[in-house]
Amino acid sequence: MGLKEEIAKRRTFAIISHPDAGKTTLTEKLLLFGGAIHVAGAVKNNKIKKTATSDWMEIEKQRGISVATSVMGFNYADHKINILDTPGHQDFAEDTFRTLTAVDSVIIVVDCAKGVEIQTRRLMEVCRMRKTPVMIFVNKLDREGKDAFDILDELEKELEIAVRPLSWPIGIGKTFKGVYNIYQSELNLFRPDKQKVTERISFENIDDPELDKHITADLASKLREELEMIQEVYPQFDKEAYLKGDLAPVFFGSALNNFGVKELLDCFIDIAPAPRPVKAEERMVEPQEQAFTGFVFKIHANMDPNHRSCIAFVKVCSGKFERNTYYQHIRLGKQLRFSSPTAFMAQKKEILDEAFAGDIVGLPDTGNFKIGDTLTSGEDLHFRGLPSFSPELFKYIENEDPMKQKQLQKGIDQLMGEGVAQLFTNQFNGRKIIGTVGQLQFEVIQYRLLHEYGAKCRWLPINLYKACWIESDKPEVLEEFKKRKVQYMAFDIEGRDVFLAESNYMLMMARQDFPDIRFHFRSEF
Numbered sequence: 001m002g003l004k005e006e007i008a009k010r011r012t013f014a015i016i017s018h019p020d021a022g023k024t025t026l027t028e029k030l031l032l033f034g035g036a037i038h039v040a041g042a043v044k045n046n047k048i049k050k051t052a053t054s055d056w057m058e059i060e061k062q063r064g065i066s067v068a069t070s071v072m073g074f075n076y077a078d079h080k081i082n083i084l085d086t087p088g089h090q091d092f093a094e095d096t097f098r099t100l101t102a103v104d105s106v107i108i109v110v111d112c113a114k115g116v117e118i119q120t121r122r123l124m125e126v127c128r129m130r131k132t133p134v135m136i137f138v139n140k141l142d143r144e145g146k147d148a149f150d151i152l153d154e155l156e157k158e159l160e161i162a163v164r165p166l167s168w169p170i171g172i173g174k175t176f177k178g179v180y181n182i183y184q185s186e187l188n189l190f191r192p193d194k195q196k197v198t199e200r201i202s203f204e205n206i207d208d209p210e211l212d213k214h215i216t217a218d219l220a221s222k223l224r225e226e227l228e229m230i231q232e233v234y235p236q237f238d239k240e241a242y243l244k245g246d247l248a249p250v251f252f253g254s255a256l257n258n259f260g261v262k263e264l265l266d267c268f269i270d271i272a273p274a275p276r277p278v279k280a281e282e283r284m285v286e287p288q289e290q291a292f293t294g295f296v297f298k299i300h301a302n303m304d305p306n307h308r309s310c311i312a313f314v315k316v317c318s319g320k321f322e323r324n325t326y327y328q329h330i331r332l333g334k335q336l337r338f339s340s341p342t343a344f345m346a347q348k349k350e351i352l353d354e355a356f357a358g359d360i361v362g363l364p365d366t367g368n369f370k371i372g373d374t375l376t377s378g379e380d381l382h383f384r385g386l387p388s389f390s391p392e393l394f395k396y397i398e399n400e401d402p403m404k405q406k407q408l409q410k411g412i413d414q415l416m417g418e419g420v421a422q423l424f425t426n427q428f429n430g431r432k433i434i435g436t437v438g439q440l441q442f443e444v445i446q447y448r449l450l451h452e453y454g455a456k457c458r459w460l461p462i463n464l465y466k467a468c469w470i471e472s473d474k475p476e477v478l479e480e481f482k483k484r485k486v487q488y489m490a491f492d493i494e495g496r497d498v499f500l501a502e503s504n505y506m507l508m509m510a511r512q513d514f515p516d517i518r519f520h521f522r523s524e525f
């Protein structure tokens, strides 16, 4: 198979949701369809969640929260599917944001009773920023939930994206009878026996009186009415609008009961984008280009507790990656080659000989890589990752064990390179400040410093509101500002100037006093 065909087969995406909406359950069901895992029946207990796929870190086992982002590849209907798992817990939102830089599309899972929740909204913001195509799966229809039309309105309003239902529920909760697959024009009846593929009946025409026999006459006429309404209210599904990130097709179902999942998957295969061009600072890189290019979007330390190794996750942006071939590490300016790169096939890692644009490759690493690093066949290219966002919480990090200063330093450097949290170094006194999205990240850092580097750290409070990246067209004003605010100035990990505002009021005053300076809550503008 040629390069073009290989690439066209690939679908690389992430499933995102607010915790508990059913992301894990849906992922499992997709893996089942791909034959990547074999579990008898729907997985009601948490076992698979705890033992498989996404929890490589000790802490995750302890807490039962999906901390790590893992990759699960499988083949389905002549396609190579790569699911990038994302931690549901909001304290690890940054990890999820970064994963979104490596996908070509996204499936959002929404709980039909809870509707759009906060985490979903934040993740959608990143998708919107990047123009990532999204599909939405409204889950848990076997339970009582909101009216389907209301859900569509809510999705549209809360996620700020136009929606178009491609399937439609018949009843909900106790009265749930199934869904009408608008995309394929077929009726799927729901049998709550949780594992068998449910009955599928095709209808050329929704007015077919056969329909009344399968669901009651009442439900059939309600369904006809609602479908008519959908045709009136929503324009025909526009695939181009979906691919541009302007329109989200919506499916209904129940992941736990494996209902509506295959419809989602089949439509996904049909419409979701193959690997898309990726923007480098220098130019757009097309996936079909012969030369290999890729970038590191995640670094995972110590996946195997027996070996103190890291794995850098590389998204292949163009061409073909090959084992034992020299590639240029742009930031370090050196050639590296990899004898044991891994592919991620569902639960197992295996050595790969080649990978194509769209694939994720795991490179064993001993400290060469940082998040955002670019690898190429030689061309001087720089892929841009996601900008850093201002953290929500800040603490001073201090050494607790004077004998282990070096270990602490190394640990902090590596964890920050992995993107576990953000490090700011005060320009005035050199003290180190760690910024996070949530409290849990501080615990992870402390735990990992101790268990992976033998270093003990201590947290001291610091009262900060936001980190602001600053810019101005007038260098002299910037200098003046930095001099005046020296106690509040820090360097981020890239050495950029950051103003650490103690309060919203302080930031307001700074804005007032320095109208020529622009203050940003993210590192790229």
Ligand code: G4P
Binding pocket: 017, 018, 019, 020, 021, 022, 023, 024, 025, 026, 043, 044, 045, 046, 088, 139, 140, 141, 142, 143, 253, 254, 255, 256, 257
């Ligand atoms: P997450 O990864 O998004 O956090 O969600 P996860 O799949 O773990 O699902 C959260 C809970 O919702 C689980 O129940 C799961 O069984 C349940 N669930 C998922 N899909 C459906 C569905 O279609 N219908 C119903 N009724 N429930 C669903 P749990 O009680 O947390 O765990 P468990 O012990 O029941 O597995």
